[in-house]
Amino acid sequence: MMTAIAPRTSVVPLRYPSPIGGVAGTSFKPEHLPAILEAGPQRGFFEVHAENYMGAGGPPHRALEMIRRDHPLSLHGVCMSIGGPQPLDKAHLARFRGLVARYQPALVSEHLAWSTHETSFLNDLLPLPYTEASLRVVCEHIDQVQEAIRRPLLLENPSTYVAFRESTMGETDFIRAIAERTGCGVLLDVNNVFVSATNHGFSALDYLADFPLARVGEIHLAGHAEQADDEGDLLLIDSHDGPVADAVWKLYEIVIGRRGAVPTLIEWDSNIPDWSVLQAEAAAAQAILDRTGPAALTGDRHAA
Amino acid sequence: MPHEQDLSFAAAFAPALLDPAQDPPTIVTGPNGKAAARRYAVYRNNVTVSLIDALASIYPAVQRITGPDFFRAMARFHVRSTPPSSPLLFDYGRDFPDFIEAYEHAQAMPWLADVARIERAWLDAYHARDAAPLSPVRLSAIAPERLADAVFIPHPAMRIVRSPFSAATIFATNRDDAPVERIDASVPEDALITRPDFDVTVRHLPPGGAAFAACLASGRPLGEAAASALETSVEFDIASNIAGLIDAGAFTSLAAGDA
Numbered sequence: 001m002m003t004a005i006a007p008r009t010s011v012v013p014l015r016y017p018s019p020i021g022g023v024a025g026t027s028f029k030p031e032h033l034p035a036i037l038e039a040g041p042q043r044g045f046f047e048v049h050a051e052n053y054m055g056a057g058g059p060p061h062r063a064l065e066m067i068r069r070d071h072p073l074s075l076h077g078v079c080m081s082i083g084g085p086q087p088l089d090k091a092h093l094a095r096f097r098g099l100v101a102r103y104q105p106a107l108v109s110e111h112l113a114w115s116t117h118e119t120s121f122l123n124d125l126l127p128l129p130y131t132e133a134s135l136r137v138v139c140e141h142i143d144q145v146q147e148a149i150r151r152p153l154l155l156e157n158p159s160t161y162v163a164f165r166e167s168t169m170g171e172t173d174f175i176r177a178i179a180e181r182t183g184c185g186v187l188l189d190v191n192n193v194f195v196s197a198t199n200h201g202f203s204a205l206d207y208l209a210d211f212p213l214a215r216v217g218e219i220h221l222a223g224h225a226e227q228a229d230d231e232g233d234l235l236l237i238d239s240h241d242g243p244v245a246d247a248v249w250k251l252y253e254i255v256i257g258r259r260g261a262v263p264t265l266i267e268w269d270s271n272i273p274d275w276s277v278l279q280a281e282a283a284a285a286q287a288i289l290d291r292t293g294p295a296a297l298t299g300d301r302h303a304a
Numbered sequence: 305m306p307h308e309q310d311l312s313f314a315a316a317f318a319p320a321l322l323d324p325a326q327d328p329p330t331i332v333t334g335p336n337g338k339a340a341a342r343r344y345a346v347y348r349n350n351v352t353v354s355l356i357d358a359l360a361s362i363y364p365a366v367q368r369i370t371g372p373d374f375f376r377a378m379a380r381f382h383v384r385s386t387p388p389s390s391p392l393l394f395d396y397g398r399d400f401p402d403f404i405e406a407y408e409h410a411q412a413m414p415w416l417a418d419v420a421r422i423e424r425a426w427l428d429a430y431h432a433r434d435a436a437p438l439s440p441v442r443l444s445a446i447a448p449e450r451l452a453d454a455v456f457i458p459h460p461a462m463r464i465v466r467s468p469f470s471a472a473t474i475f476a477t478n479r480d481d482a483p484v485e486r487i488d489a490s491v492p493e494d495a496l497i498t499r500p501d502f503d504v505t506v507r508h509l510p511p512g513g514a515a516f517a518a519c520l521a522s523g524r525p526l527g528e529a530a531a532s533a534l535e536t537s538v539e540f541d542i543a544s545n546i547a548g549l550i551d552a553g554a555f556t557s558l559a560a561g562d563a
Contacts, residue, residue, distance in 0.1 A: 054392050055431030056460070059502050079391030085311035092391055117318035121388040123358070124321075124350040129313050129331075137311060161343040162332035164313060199343075201335045227346070230339035237346060 020045055020072045020106045022261020022294055024285035026278040027268050033063050035275040040070070044282060045106060047074035047265050053103075054095045064103065074107035074218065074265065075099060079121065082141045082155070083128040084114030097148040107218050107263060109154035109187045110145065112138070112175065129164030130174040135181075142182040154185040154217045159192035159224075159238035161199055171196075172210040185217035190252050191244065191267075195224050195236040204251055213259045216295075221252060221285060222267040240269040244281060253288055260295030320344070321351045322384045355383040358393045359400060363423045365478035366404070366416060378407055394431055398424065415469030415489050422475045422495050422506060425463035429499040432461035437500035437553035443546065446560050452527030456520045456555040461499035464521070466514050468492045472506060500553020507552055512540030517549055 025045035028036075036046075046067050053060050067073065077096055080088060100108055113125035128134050145153050157175060169177075179186055188211065197204035223242030229235040244252075244266065252264075266281040313331060320326035328344040359379040360367050367375040382403045388396040401424060404410050405417035437459055446454055465471065470487055472495040477484045494514035496507045509517065516533035520526065526546070533540040549555065 051391055051393070055394060057434035058431050058499065060431070062502055085314050089391070114314060116391065117314050119389050121391045122318065122321055122351045123354045123388065123393065124347055126317065126347060133311050161346045162340045163335060165331055165333055166310070228342070229334060230342045235343065235346070
């Protein structure tokens with residue numbers, strides 16, 4: 001199949017989205033469509049993995065059109081491989097751009113990770129070393145994505161299980177540098193912070209104190225699972241298969257208290273429960289958001 | 305500085321993900337000098353299991369027939385030898401039916417690869433471009449003397465899978481959880497997969513029907529398609545076949561031809 005990048009001037013002009021403010025949303029799962037339609041339009045938003053809607057037609061697009069008609073949409077890319085050393089897949093970038101143009105999502109995000117090596121797609125969010133060289137290539141890739149979609153991207157902090165010996169920067173410094181060089185925003189996954197802090201033995205609060213919070217345009221909350229590392233110590237797995245942990249809720253309240261209310265997603269990708277369970281988790285996030293004033297729209301208050 | 309240009313991390317990190325014989329990369333570590341073997345194994349597991357899960361979701365009937373343990377062992381071999389080349393996982397597994405056909409432990413189920421081919425066609429039909437199917441009145445509007453020259457445009461979702469086994473019946477009885485009765489696997493069946501609106505359907509084609517439909521789908525005129533179908537089967541009936549194909553939503557449009 002051939003996918004050409006459309007000429008710059010054709011197709012639908014891309015709009016800059018209007019901010020959706022401090023609302024809580026959920027992952028959209030097709031099995032929930034009947035329950036969502038029955039409930040009718042409601043406060044909040046839905047987030048989808050972009051790749052699931054890159055087919056030519058059929059039921060996925062029909063479902064997404066029905067969801068989009070009544071709700072703001074967040075388009076979350078999973079496979080762009082922004083953190084990898086090789087050039088971005090131009091066909092994939094064109095498909096991503098096409099989805100942004102077609103569905104006009106309120107939020108567009110991708111990951112600080114890689115998933116393609118040479119010609120193999122490895123279907124996982126793989127980690128990268130934090131060096132000047134990797135920083136440069138990540139920034140080039142984000143420039144390309146933002147040029148294609150003609151709006152800022154929100155880049156998500158990863159959850160990781162290993163560190164690279166060659167890293168010369170901390171993750172928060174790396175992410176801040178990306179945001180400053182490319183103008184992108186940040187998607188702060190609070191569960192990822194908690195998972196990585198546990199796995200690497202640092203303080204989640206210290207990480208958040210050092211994080212470019214003023215750049216945060218969306219927050220993710222999700223469940224994690226427990227395993228053991230080589231020494232038998234606790235190793236947390238970013239599994240997205242259960243409720244948000246109490247410790248993650250506490251970190252979230254601290255983040256919202258400092259950042260103000262920003263769109264927050266309950267992310268749930270496997271062992272998917274009934275729609276009402278996701279709704280209840282989103283309501284818990286909404287209650288925290290509603291106690292807080294709106295976030296300042298611009299400006300990084302971090303003292304360098 | 306040469307170090308600053310070093311972006312070899314992916315080349316060092318990737319190879320052992322799908323190859324259990326390779327040692328974990330030495331470029332990664334746990335915190336404070338802790339080991340990274342089990343930590344790296346999380347990525348290995350994520351990659352392998354998620355790709356096996358992807359095949360299981362594309363080939364649910366194959367998995368039901370073989371049972372999950374057999375399926376996952378078979379899929380693991382395939383995932384390791386043929387990882388996806390596209391980030392679109394609904395495009396993955398095109399080589400899996402051929403793999404099943406050659407898989408040593410599946411030789412007792414010679415029809416299994418054709419069941420997989422129907423499942424692959426089902427998913428392609430599911431994601432195919434939307435298009436309105438041909439209305440039957442269009443055919444009746446063509447003058448009888450020009451019918452033989454009529455040319456049909458296939459619907460983007462239309463697929464044909466031919467099998468020397470009862471693959472369509474085996475597919476249909478294993479796509480849900482209903483109990484399976486004994487099936488005579490030796491009856492040759494040709495399957496027509498269509499999605500005129502939003503529901504994918506799989507039908508059996510009558511004798512000669514697959515040759516007829518395939519010939520029409522390749523752009524040959526109706527008269528030529530009928531002749532090739534009659535070569536395949538003397539039982540072939542053009543009127544019921546063309547009506548059946550239109551009813552199934554196999555075409556989007558029709559041209560009367562140049563004659």
